[in-house]
Amino acid sequence: MNENILTIKNLKKYFPVKKDTFFERRKYVKAVDGISFTIREGETLGLVGESGCGKSTVGKVIVKLLEPTAGTVSFRDRDIYQMDNTETAALRKEIQMIFQDPYSSLDPRQKTGKIIMEPLIINKQKENLNETVLKLMRDVGLLEEFFDRYPHEFSGGQRQRIGIARALALNPSLIVCDEPVSALDVSIQAQIVNMMQDIQAQYNLTYLFISHDLGIVRHISNRIAVMYLGRIVEIAEKKTLFSKPLHPYTLGLLKAIPIPNPNEIQEQGLLQGDIPSPIDLPEGCRFHTRCERRMDICTKEHPIYREVEDNHFVECHLYD
Amino acid sequence: MRQSVLKRFMKRKIAVLGAVIIVLFVFMALVGPYLCAYDPLDIDVLNKYQSSSREHLLGTDNLGRDTLTRLVYGARITFIISVTSVFIGSLIGMIFGVIAGYFGGKTDAVIMRATDVLLAFPGLLLAIAIVAILGTGIINTIIAIAIFSIPYLARIVRGSVLTIRNSEYIHAAKVIGASHLRTIIFHIVPNSLSQVIVNTTLNLGTAILTSSALSFLGLGVQPPDPEWGAMLSKAREVMRSTPIAALAPGIAITLVVMGFSLMGDGLRDALDPRSRND
Numbered sequence: 001m002n003e004n005i006l007t008i009k010n011l012k013k014y015f016p017v018k019k020d021t022f023f024e025r026r027k028y029v030k031a032v033d034g035i036s037f038t039i040r041e042g043e044t045l046g047l048v049g050e051s052g053c054g055k056s057t058v059g060k061v062i063v064k065l066l067e068p069t070a071g072t073v074s075f076r077d078r079d080i081y082q083m084d085n086t087e088t089a090a091l092r093k094e095i096q097m098i099f100q101d102p103y104s105s106l107d108p109r110q111k112t113g114k115i116i117m118e119p120l121i122i123n124k125q126k127e128n129l130n131e132t133v134l135k136l137m138r139d140v141g142l143l144e145e146f147f148d149r150y151p152h153e154f155s156g157g158q159r160q161r162i163g164i165a166r167a168l169a170l171n172p173s174l175i176v177c178d179e180p181v182s183a184l185d186v187s188i189q190a191q192i193v194n195m196m197q198d199i200q201a202q203y204n205l206t207y208l209f210i211s212h213d214l215g216i217v218r219h220i221s222n223r224i225a226v227m228y229l230g231r232i233v234e235i236a237e238k239k240t241l242f243s244k245p246l247h248p249y250t251l252g253l254l255k256a257i258p259i260p261n262p263n264e265i266q267e268q269g270l271l272q273g274d275i276p277s278p279i280d281l282p283e284g285c286r287f288h289t290r291c292e293r294r295m296d297i298c299t300k301e302h303p304i305y306r307e308v309e310d311n312h313f314v315e316c317h318l319y320d
Numbered sequence: 321m322r323q324s325v326l327k328r329f330m331k332r333k334i335a336v337l338g339a340v341i342i343v344l345f346v347f348m349a350l351v352g353p354y355l356c357a358y359d360p361l362d363i364d365v366l367n368k369y370q371s372s373s374r375e376h377l378l379g380t381d382n383l384g385r386d387t388l389t390r391l392v393y394g395a396r397i398t399f400i401i402s403v404t405s406v407f408i409g410s411l412i413g414m415i416f417g418v419i420a421g422y423f424g425g426k427t428d429a430v431i432m433r434a435t436d437v438l439l440a441f442p443g444l445l446l447a448i449a450i451v452a453i454l455g456t457g458i459i460n461t462i463i464a465i466a467i468f469s470i471p472y473l474a475r476i477v478r479g480s481v482l483t484i485r486n487s488e489y490i491h492a493a494k495v496i497g498a499s500h501l502r503t504i505i506f507h508i509v510p511n512s513l514s515q516v517i518v519n520t521t522l523n524l525g526t527a528i529l530t531s532s533a534l535s536f537l538g539l540g541v542q543p544p545d546p547e548w549g550a551m552l553s554k555a556r557e558v559m560r561s562t563p564i565a566a567l568a569p570g571i572a573i574t575l576v577v578m579g580f581s582l583m584g585d586g587l588r589d590a591l592d593p594r595s596r597n598d
Binding site for chain 1: 499
């Protein structure tokens with residue numbers, strides 16, 4: 001449980017912005033700007049943040065869909081960007097991904113069975129193909145007769161189950177879930193999240209669960225990392241984070257969770273303003289433009305990411 | 321899904337009319353020669369330039385050959401030239417389009433500039449230039465028309481591949497370890513195929529027009545082989561006295577080109593989910 005399955009050190013991913021004129025200095029979107037964290041074997045690490053904070057980029061770098069600009073990603077102490085082709089092929093079996101949009105993550109011209117079978121064929125597991133696929137379909141709650149149907153015949157929830165079965169096919173150890181339920185109806189979300197928890201136990205999976213929905217992350221995660229403008233500002237055990245949030249941004253996010261009781265009054269102190277552009281980042285602490293507890297130092301110096309308590313990291317001048 | 325495309329196609333009466341015209345002409349090309357009383361190359365100078373009669377329904381040409389028989393045999397040549405050339409051209413164009421769209425960057429830039437060069441020539445001029453280099457004849461006509469349809473297909477396929485490439489299912493294919501070749505063959509090509517079918521159909525009409533034009537100018541199919549464009553060219557001299565000799569191949573060309581256009585438009589509407597308004 002405590003062994004690290006994935007270690008990320010000082011990861012950066014910059015995207016070049018198209019220049020308006022030839023002589024302009026090239027600018028970059030700093031989607032991920034120097035983050036470090038670890039994922040432990042068997043846990044679920046929730047990664048939350050507003051849209052555009054770089055959380056999906058982190059997921060894509062981990063599954064090698066995007067090359068990092070700097071930093072290292074190590075899977076079981078091997079840098080995944082130093083691997084040769086055979087090692088990369090082996091890595092594909094270990095790290096899989098569940099995509100956000102079940103309407104575009106399935107090839108419209110392939111039948112369900114074929115979609116789930118494809119990872120097996122590519123990785124040369126030729127025995128009992130049909131039986132394996134049918135077992136996967138049962139595990140994710142799909143009926144056997146769906147085998148010969150096209151994706152467009154299914155609802156969003158069922159499509160997402162197909163996507164999950166495809167990710168499970170290679171029996172991976174780590175699955176990057178990139179907002180797996182945010183495109184679904186709320187009533188379906190719970191079903192899918194519960195099913196994901198069941199298969200996590202059954203297949204001994206580790207999840208990196210990327211989401212902007214704190215409620216769902218609270219339900220599924222063991223630990224939670226909060227991202228803001230390409231940086232992780234706080235990371236802690238779920239209980240600690242919800243009972244004793246340290247970073248003002250985390251506090252703001254927690255206050256923004258809707259309360260399902262209309263008689264209870266929503267706490268004051270919601271986050272104000274918009275997220276600054278990741279091209280022209282504010283000086284000093286990135287959050288100072290929206291922070292309620294801003295100090296002089298915040299506009300000048302970037303705070304240091306430090307372990308304030310056991311396993312509780314935060315990046316804020318309040319805790320210097 | 322295939323069923324519904326057919327259904328949507330059948331709803332468009334004009335498109336169905338185009339399809340019927342094409343089917344009739346194809347039938348004529350396949351079966352017609354077995355029903356003809358004359359040989360398309362039999363010369364009968366005594367009966368040249370006849371108007372339509374019981375013996376010669378569409379009259380005879382400058383050497384007394386039966387126009388109807390030559391029309392029927394000409395359909396074969398016309399279809400062989402247009403179908404093979406468009407098939408070859410589409411295949412090559414599609415390969416270039418897929419490569420350009422999928423890999424992007426410099427590969428894309430090089431291929432697209434090459435198609436720009438080809439597209440800069442007016443279509444017929446390009447075909448004439450190619451025939452001038454290669455020489456006349458059926459095979460060279462096919463090559464000329466094939467080259468001329470490459471850039472159109474390459475552009476259209478590239479466009480659709482650009483959108484497909486950014487779909488999550490292509491990312492998913494990469495994550496499960498699919499190679500470039502596998503991704504292209506199993507995911508990119510099947511999803512851009514409807515575009516290819518539509519444009520190939522539309523190109524067939526253009527190809528027939530070009531091959532007829534080449535033959536009309538004496539650069540395509542050579543006499544004595546019956547070809548609609550060549551027949552039109554010979555009959556032009558006697559347009560006033562025996563108009564039927566020019567009208568028959570002229571109308572045949574018009575009908576077939578129109579048939580392919582209507583069918584292609586109908587296919588495009590039936591395959592394009594965005595225009596599903598009925």
